[in-house]
Amino acid sequence: EPEVTQTPSHQVTQMGQEVILRCVPISNHLYFYWYRQILGQKVEFLVSFYNNEISEKSEIFDDQFSVERPDGSNFTLKIRSTKLEDSAMYFCASSEWRSNQPQHFGDGTRLSIL
Amino acid sequence: AQKITQTQPGMFVQEKEAVTLDCTYDTSDQSYGLFWYKQPSSGEMIFLIYQGSYDEQNATEGRYSLNFQKARKSANLVISASQLGDSAMYFCAIKSGGGADGLTFGKGTHLIIQP
Numbered sequence: 099e100p101e102v103t104q105t106p107s108h109q110v111t112q113m114g115q116e117v118i119l120r121c122v123p124i125s126n127h128l129y130f131y132w133y134r135q136i137l138g139q140k141v142e143f144l145v146s147f148y149n150n151e152i153s154e155k156s157e158i159f160d161d162q163f164s165v166e167r168p169d170g171s172n173f174t175l176k177i178r179s180t181k182l183e184d185s186a187m188y189f190c191a192s193s194e195w196r197s198n199q200p201q202h203f204g205d206g207t208r209l210s211i212l
Numbered sequence: 213a214q215k216i217t218q219t220q221p222g223m224f225v226q227e228k229e230a231v232t233l234d235c236t237y238d239t240s241d242q243s244y245g246l247f248w249y250k251q252p253s254s255g256e257m258i259f260l261i262y263q264g265s266y267d268e269q270n271a272t273e274g275r276y277s278l279n280f281q282k283a284r285k286s287a288n289l290v291i292s293a294s295q296l297g298d299s300a301m302y303f304c305a306i307k308s309g310g311g312a313d314g315l316t317f318g319k320g321t322h323l324i325i326q327p
Contacts, residue, residue: 129312141257141303143314153312189257198245198264201307201315203257 100124102204104190110210111180119175119207121190130173131191131201132165134158141189147173177209185211214239214306216318223323225294232279233289233321235304241265244308246287247315248278251301260302263287299325 103122111117123130132144145155147165164176173192177184187208191201215238225231237246248260263271263278271278279288291298301322305315 131314133314140319141305141315141317143316146312146314148312154314156314187255191257198262200247200259200262202259203249205256208255 102190102192102202104188104204104207106207107205108208108210110212113182113211114179117177117180117209119177119188119190119209121173121175121204122171123173123190123192124202125171126194127192127202128195129153129193129201130165130167131193132175133189133191133203134186135189135206136186144175180209180211182211185209214241214244214308214316216304216306216316218304218318218321220321221319223321225323225325227296227325227327228293231291231294231298231323233291233302233304233323235287235289235318237285237287237304237306239285239306239308241308244306246278246280247305247307248276248287248289249303249305249317250298251303251320253300257303261289294325296325296327299323 105120130147135141143156145159146153162178166174187206189206190204193199193201217236244265246263250258261273261276263280275292277290301320303317303320305317307315
């Protein structure tokens with residue numbers, strides 16, 4: 099069964115450094131998402147991406163964040179200058195074009211900011 | 213704004229018993245979808261079941277069923293014949309009708325199945 103893949107599984111970064119989290123969505127999916135989950139808390143929506151542009155973003159997704167689809171398969175989340183509070187699990191998800199289709203999640207990248 | 217409320221932070225259930233996980237929601241949208249995800253201790257998010265706001269019948273997927281009561285704005289997950297492997301966090305989520313809209317999650321219920 100096709101799946102969303104995320105790399106790396108764990109990223110440790112010094113505060114103030116840039117970090118790029120990578121995702122390969124399911125190949126025939128058209129909508130892509132990033133979520134984060136701070137340890138012990140609920141999953142929070144960051145941004146959705148469709149047709150090579152951002153469709154929707156939450157208040158969390160400020161100027162420090164950006165997303166890109168650099169080629170036909172990868173979908174990336176960049177955090178420009180990381181802060182301690184960016185430490186979280188980051189999930190990528192993708193879905194088909196129909197709104198009633200589930201979003202399939204990757205296994206996540208655990209980001210630790212030192 | 214949409215909101216999901218899960219009032220059971222934790223539940224202990226005996227193996228083979230049925231369990232109901234509560235979820236209430238709030239939305240001003242007429243068209244929306246409700247989802248349940250399972251998060252084992254390993255951390256991944258596994259899709260379980262979906263219910264559309266216009267679906268007349270309750271959704272079922274194997275041992276999972278969704279008790280959808282639209283007037284009460286509730287979408288409870290029922291797991292029949294629970295198994296040890298069902299121990300996990302369970303999240304209810306809502307999404308409006310647009311394809312690119314993000315999911316709004318509840319805080320989750322930590323379910324522990326006891327032998």
